[in-house]
Amino acid sequence: MAYANAQELLAAISPATGGTEVLDPATGELVGRVAEKSVSDLDSAVAAARAAQPAWDALGHDERKRLLNAAADNIEANAEALAELLSREQGKPLNGPNARFEVGGAAAWLRAATAYDVDPEVVVDDGETYAAKHYRALGVVGAIGPWNWPMMISIWQLAPSLRMGNTVVMKPSEYTPLSVIALGHILNEVLPADVLHVVAGGREVGEKLSAHPDIDKIMFTGSTRTGKAIIRSSADTVKRLTLELGGNDAGVVMEDADPQAIAQDLFWGAFINTGQTCAALKRLYVPESIYDQVCSALTEVAKAMPMGVGLDENNVLGPLQNKAQYDIVADLVKDAVDSGATVLLGANPDDSAAGYFYPTTLISDIDPGNRLVTEEQFGPALPIIKVKDSAEAIKHANALEVGLGASVWGSDRAKALEVAAQLQAGTVWINSHGTIDPRIPFGGAKQSGYGLEFGLDGLKSLAQPQVIKG
Numbered sequence: 001m002a003y004a005n006a007q008e009l010l011a012a013i014s015p016a017t018g019g020t021e022v023l024d025p026a027t028g029e030l031v032g033r034v035a036e037k038s039v040s041d042l043d044s045a046v047a048a049a050r051a052a053q054p055a056w057d058a059l060g061h062d063e064r065k066r067l068l069n070a071a072a073d074n075i076e077a078n079a080e081a082l083a084e085l086l087s088r089e090q091g092k093p094l095n096g097p098n099a100r101f102e103v104g105g106a107a108a109w110l111r112a113a114t115a116y117d118v119d120p121e122v123v124v125d126d127g128e129t130y131a132a133k134h135y136r137a138l139g140v141v142g143a144i145g146p147w148n149w150p151m152m153i154s155i156w157q158l159a160p161s162l163r164m165g166n167t168v169v170m171k172p173s174e175y176t177p178l179s180v181i182a183l184g185h186i187l188n189e190v191l192p193a194d195v196l197h198v199v200a201g202g203r204e205v206g207e208k209l210s211a212h213p214d215i216d217k218i219m220f221t222g223s224t225r226t227g228k229a230i231i232r233s234s235a236d237t238v239k240r241l242t243l244e245l246g247g248n249d250a251g252v253v254m255e256d257a258d259p260q261a262i263a264q265d266l267f268w269g270a271f272i273n274t275g276q277t278c279a280a281l282k283r284l285y286v287p288e289s290i291y292d293q294v295c296s297a298l299t300e301v302a303k304a305m306p307m308g309v310g311l312d313e314n315n316v317l318g319p320l321q322n323k324a325q326y327d328i329v330a331d332l333v334k335d336a337v338d339s340g341a342t343v344l345l346g347a348n349p350d351d352s353a354a355g356y357f358y359p360t361t362l363i364s365d366i367d368p369g370n371r372l373v374t375e376e377q378f379g380p381a382l383p384i385i386k387v388k389d390s391a392e393a394i395k396h397a398n399a400l401e402v403g404l405g406a407s408v409w410g411s412d413r414a415k416a417l418e419v420a421a422q423l424q425a426g427t428v429w430i431n432s433h434g435t436i437d438p439r440i441p442f443g444g445a446k447q448s449g450y451g452l453e454f455g456l457d458g459l460k461s462l463a464q465p466q467v468i469k470g
Helices: 006-013 037-057 060-077 080-089 099-112 150-163 177-188 202-209 223-237 259-275 288-303 322-340 390-398 415-420 455-460
Strands: 019-022 028-036 121-125 129-139 140-144 167-171 196-198 217-221 242-243 249-253 281-288 343-347 361-364 381-387 406-411 427-430 463-469
Touching: 006 028, 006 080, 006 177, 028 080, 028 177, 037 140, 037 167, 037 202, 060 080, 060 099, 060 150, 060 177, 080 099, 080 150, 080 177, 099 150, 121 177, 140 150, 140 202, 150 167, 150 177, 150 217, 150 455, 167 202, 177 196, 202 217, 202 223, 223 242, 242 249, 249 259, 249 390, 259 288, 259 381, 259 406, 281 288, 281 390, 288 343, 288 361, 288 381, 322 361, 343 415, 381 390, 390 406, 390 415, 406 415, 415 427, 455 463
Parallel strands: 140 167, 140 217, 167 196, 217 242, 249 281, 249 406, 281 381, 361 381, 406 427
Antiparallel strands: 019 028, 121 129, 129 463, 343 361
16 A cells, blocks of 8 residues: 555554654654564564465566565555655655665665576586586575665665565664564565564564574674674574675775866765765875865865755755764764864764754864774764875775775776776775666675675575586
8 A cells, every 4th residue: 555654654563652762863753663573573483484485486586576576666656655754763864865765776676686587507518418507595584784774775685585585584773673664564565475574673683583593594784793793693504694794985086086076976975874874985085186176175065965854855964873873973083183183074063952963074184094084984974085196095995904895086997997906895986986786796895794785696695506417
């Protein structure tokens, strides 16, 4: 069915009393309540998903494609209600690359999971030997999602899983459970019973999911620290894992870059979702020959971007989603300012105001070893580091233990490609940052995780390869 607004949708998924209150990070007002589940509820969900999996697999690819596209239709029929709920719970504005963008992306990525045929691959056929590789369903996939893009990243996890014949048990972040419960509700109006379960709960539910003997694979997006814990807890059952972990993405500006031409894209590469994006640009290296021009152009763009309550149609930047993240950003910026770095913009939060709003902040003349550079801030604060040339920038960019994404900015594409090839990151963009595409594989390097999502590679990662010879 189509829900007229977020309140109508909340009435279908949220208890009127009891449960845990979920508050709007922009205003502190009550959004809704969530009935948190226990470990025994998780066990029941896993058992139901496992019982439903053979019949779901037996439907075949074509019928699963049809149902997933119908589920995408239902997302689109409820797009405004979903976007309003997402804005109120997560904090991101309706407009800009935010709530409406995320709901649209959820539908698009769901459809993208149906866009490929996963046919058997002939490995050898020489007249004497024949061998083919097939892709079979794994069974039940456990999905553990974050609070920054709760709907879209849930789709990244569940869409390929379902397409390949698996059933799914999802555990949303404790910070944004309503968005994922609502999304699951919309999908389950179309999908067969027990194919998709959303189990909202605390840390113990996530720990049990990652160790559960009846879960065949874990998909996780979140911090490197939690990813390492999942690796350890999954070891006894040798689960398959796809881990998209923390990043501290570097941007490298070349000497031939046009500061005015790249400023807008630099801004959104860093400040999409108010900086709360794993693959956002989080440290920018600029050669001294154009350093002042880049700083000036970026500051002018940033000044023009309104920040405020997400339901205000004028805003494109919102609050930090939670107090813990606000404190991390504030601490890192304070450390940079105390060290003598220059504040180009921001760094002056109003702690008396409602909501977890941290002002758009640009910091220049900062030491490459400062904590704002070496630690992931995950918020609206960007350090701009002066370097002699691209060789020095590459050295600094590769110095950290993470490598989710990176970018190179310049007018000479051939030179930019040379630099890109030297950066230790799972994805390197040229003259953009974080512009993901459902057709293009995405995954991290070093301690930013392993396994690929999106495209045909992403579908294959949700299957068990089986070679049949003879």
